[in-house]
Amino acid sequence: MPYSDEMIANASIDAFAQANPDTEGASGVAERYGDATNIRMFDGDGARLTEMDALVAYLQILAK
Numbered sequence: 001m002p003y004s005d006e007m008i009a010n011a012s013i014d015a016f017a018q019a020n021p022d023t024e025g026a027s028g029v030a031e032r033y034g035d036a037t038n039i040r041m042f043d044g045d046g047a048r049l050t051e052m053d054a055l056v057a058y059l060q061i062l063a064k
Contacts, residue, residue: 007032019053020046033061 007014010028017025021039029039042056 004032015054015057016049018057019049022046037061 010025010032013025014029014032017023018029018037018039019042020026021041026039030037038057038060042053043050
């Protein structure tokens with residue numbers, strides 16, 4: 001299985017935190033997925049989490 005139980009349990013928190021680097025959960029994303037994981041606003045809109053943010057974050061994890 002490519003995902004640990006911890007990754008699955010934190011999936012929704014990590015999706016938000018990965019696209020919002022100034023949030024408290026952003027450090028947990030790097031801990032679970034590694035330092036090479038991009039943690040940033042993918043579409044430049046920090047006011048909301050979009051499907052594009054989720055898609056880019058997911059594809060980046062798969063590319064590892």
